[in-house]
Amino acid sequence: MADHDLTQELCKNLDRHLAFPLLEFLSNKELYSETDIQKAKIDLLQKTNMVDYAAEIYTALYKTDDIPEEMNSRRKEVVSKLKTLQAQAESIVSFLSSEDKVKQLKQDKAYNLAFLQEEFQIGPQQIDALYNFAKFQFECGNYSGAAEFLYHYRTLATNSERVLSALWGKLAAEILMQQWETALDDLTKLKEIIDANTFAPILQQLQQRVWLMHWALFVFFEHENGRNAIIDLFFQDRYLNALQTTSQHLLRYLAAAVVVNKRRRNAMKDLIRVIEQEAYEYTDPITQFLECLFVRYDFEGAQMKLRECEEVLENDYFLAALKDEFVENARLFIFETYCRIHQCIDLRMLAGKLNMDAEAAEKWIVNLIRHARLNAKIDSQAGTVVMGMQFPSAYEQVMEKAKGLSQRTFVLANLVFTSARKAQLPATDFPVCDIKDQ
């Protein structure tokens, strides 16, 4: 069942620390052998400063108390480095820890710098030290501290590249602390910076966008408004480009978000187009489901794929919570589409298609009808659903076509009139005037 697992793909574009929750999740799902996951974790931790944790996992994994030499030496190294960094950042950290002093800072960055320099002898060096210290804290797993320091760093620092990195760091920290609200703010800020920086090498822009999309998954599937935000973000041209160029697997999340989002039905068309285009690069049950349903109108195929989808969703870190909602909505999609092209449907068959028994299906449909979501009637004697199809009569069609014509003409004439008066142009130049009579 690990066929459609995307962890590997995703981790390429995530921070080491961000990969942790994914691994944790995987170990719960038992898709892979436990030892493999533990090994992967150690690998991850090796490059971070969370040496103690690494050692812990190591002992658990190999059932020994001996911790390899390199881990020990690494630990010493980390501790000593922590101390030096702490010493360097001492002054500024102490300054930041007193609220009164922080309050003296103002909006003006230049003023702040001068102020710090004068009052507390905190210069650019100390500020840089703050950044390094924050990074180190983050590496050690002290996310809250890191986030706070980085926040302050951002208000003080002038180096734009560093500021960007700090923002990335802060976002990661917020995500790991599950502060979705602030994380979303950071995400927006980050996106603005990336979008504004059009002079960066194209590859770098692409890379950053891809990262942003991956990191955003954490936020979007947790934050209450995230499902709209993910559609908004991913469908932006540049991001869609990035997605199609390098990380087609993100289509799964986009598709899931579109399916569960009732208010964004119109995004479906775009989504289908993208899925069709990328079919040769990436498919999984979720995209296949949509393809069956909206491209080939193969309802049975869609059914089958939906069943596969359930499993995939269950094993996906981001989508697991969405599973039921997805299935429900997907069913609705099938039903709606089915109804649109049928005028008479056998109830039992429908129940089979919807994966319900006849009675539940009938109830379900009655509910739909009651909520005015479906224009249909049930013929209970024949056991069929009869669609109340309405076809626009010729009269309506003509009306539809002529609708708004007069209003548009009016606007037009007004515009001509005003502009003519303004520019003192003879208004008779325009054939438009005749239309007023219509």
Place this chain on the structure above:
Amino acid sequence: MTSRFWQRSDSEDDDEEAATSEEESDDDSSSSDDEGQQAKKGPSRFMIGSSDSDSDDDKRVVRSAKDRRFDELKATCEEMRNKLNINDWSSVQSLFDKLNKQMEKAQKATETLGAPRVYIKMLVELDDRLFATLANKELTKKMSPTNAKALNTMRQRLRKHNPFFAEQMEKFRAAPESEEEESEDEESSSSSSSDSDDEGEGEEGEDGFEKMKSAKEKKKDKLLTMDPKEITFEMVSKKLQEIVLSRGKKGIDRQDQVDMLTYLATVAKGPYQKVEVLVHVVSALFDINPSMSTHMAPPLWRRCIGVLFEVLELLEAHPHIILDEHHEGNDEITEEPEAGVETRVWGNMVAFLERLDDEHFKSLQVIDPHTNQYLDRLKDEPLFLALAQKVSDHFTRIGDTKGLARAALRRTEHFYYKTDAVYDAMRKLAVAQQEAANAVQEEAENGDEIPEEDDVVVSKDTVVVTVPPDFTLGESCQELMDQLSVIIYKHGDERTKARAMLCSIFFKAIRDEFYIARDMMLMSHLQDNVQHMDISTQILYNRTMAQLGLCAFRAGLIPDALAALSELCGSGRVKELLAQGMSISRYQDKTPEQEKLEKRRQMPFHMHINLELLESTHLICAMLQEVPVLAATGMQTHRKPLSKTFRRLLDNYDKQTFTGPPENVRDHVMASTQALMRGDWRKAYDYLAGLTSWNLIPAKEDVLAMLKAKLQQEGLRTYLLTYGAFYHSLSQDQLCDMFDMSEKEVHSVVSKMMMDEMLSGSWDQPTRTIVMHATNPTRLQALAEGFAERAAGLVDLNERALTLRTGGLRGEEDDAGPRGGYQDGQYSGNRGGGRGGRGRGMGRPMIGGFDLGGGGGRGGRGGRGGMGGRRGGYNNSGFSVFGGGDARFQGGDRFRQKSQSQQYDRMTQLGRMADRRQ
């Protein structure tokens, strides 16, 4: 005055001798005097002649006339002898002419055929003297150019002349003292014998060289006659200098130069000089072929390759020698430089390589492809590739990345059009050639007669150059191409990169990797830039597009195929665009120059893309796309047809009063179209399957199966659209039967049509039927609808007119979006700025531009205006994306392009080519 003086001297030998001794001293001092004398002599000789033909003389008896002729001969001989003594060859030359004339006269007068003894004696003397002079190198060097030239001419003359008298000369040599004037004769004969001895020695020493030359063109340069051991570095470089200076001058036998240089190479001292000489051999070989329009003779070509192999070997063995294009001759070097000292030699390896490639290409253009000669020429390809590889290795060694990229491109261009089968065949050929060469070599070693170190065996005219044994072609052409492409993307310039890119795309396309090929094409933005490139690249581009289209068709991607092919095939100038034959233009004649240029661009036969296949593919794609549309909307619509060519053909076909059985591709497709329009897919399929060009596709069965499925689908659609309105309900089973499709397929196709609102009907699931809701509007209703439509159009036009006048109105409205509900496809098409504008908008302005010819690209650009803006940073990605040399070209705005198959429209570069042609 002078004449008398000379006449007198004629009679008085003693006097003359004195005079000559004076002249001798004069001559030595300066050559200008020499010429002065020549001028003096001219009239004098004339006077002699005139005095001879005096009427007084004629009255004399025959006997005395004979004597007189004889005297004249004698006199001329004497004079010649004098000139010989002072080495005045130009005078000798003219005297020789005179002598021959007199000789003829004498023969006539005496009515004998034999030559007088005086004459023979003169010939012998002349011969000996000539060789002696040629052998004396210092003397030749001192000669004035005119003199040296005359010497050469004399040599050639004698070579031709002497054989007639060879026998008599032999006799004379055997017994010189059978006449009077013994003393003189003795002198001359002794000198001549010594001369001939010298010559004999020289010839013995030159045995090896003599082999190389045909006996006829024996060259008697002094160098040749010397013992190779005695030839110094300086001598060789002087001679080389001389030859280089005479390069390109009139009246120089180029073949001779080559021979001379080749000989020099064998006697050159040290690798430095050898390289220098060999490089000049190569350029001399190139010089043999005087005109750009004709190709180099294959033997010369092969020989050239052989020489280059030698050069490369030397360069490899002696890394201190560096070829440098901008290096002027090394005048100051008089000794072979020591190893380790960096020395530069003039020469440009890439240029040689490219020239050779061009010559090969040219020869293939000219040779009739149905002859064995063509095949033989094709078999030379491995040879070239071997050389190219060696050159590449050489560049890698010395780190010349620019040259490396160029060499890599040349190699790429030999591989890109080869399918795996062809590549394998070539690989086997190369191996076979190597084996054959080994066998020959072994034989030679067994016989141990010829101690041959080089691959080059120069014998008479045929040159055998074999593929060197260390040359191997990789198992997979794919890998090779990848390697080469990476090199080019890393180091090449824009043009090289673009060409390499096109080659890779072509390569992928013929291997049925459509998506990769297409993505490469789109991400490289080649279609934006190609109009600025040279024609040969544009041709390559067109070829690539053609292959891309064929590839899409094989993969069953009909819209993609049509998009790729329509502009190319719709132009009516496919031949010209693909450079596969001269196009005949009805309306304008080409100037001979244009024609020549076009001829030079032609692709060799083995690289051709089959035009018939291309045409049928294009028409079939157009058919599959157009027929359902026609059924849905009828012939008379204002909509832009998907394929104009197809529409036109169809119109013509319909106009015919009588249609016979199909003969050519068009007939077949048209007949098939007619059948398909009736919904008779079986007949349609039969017509198409009858085309012969399918045999050219390796996976013929698959393609035909694909075609069948497509015809079934489109047939169903067409049927429903055409006849659906006449039914109240249609049974699914019947449709399945009619179109031989599974239930699922029918359901899928019909559902899709319903969803797209092409078919106004719906399924009745329990009875498995399609219930049609079609309501035929009454006439009034139809008219009302038409009226409403026109009114809407009018308002539309007005709005646009106002926008034009005021500017910006439309833009504002679009941004504000006050008429949200109004965006039907057609309308939004014209806006460019709106989101929907991507749909049709792109196509239209493009076509408008295309009609204007050269403006094709421009028009398209206008339509894209809105898009360009939104693309932002990606827009200028261009080639910078390739910088990494990564196989995967990240970063392009693939989506943007992909979503627009119409982008292809701008791909074929017709208008531009038309412009360039002028």
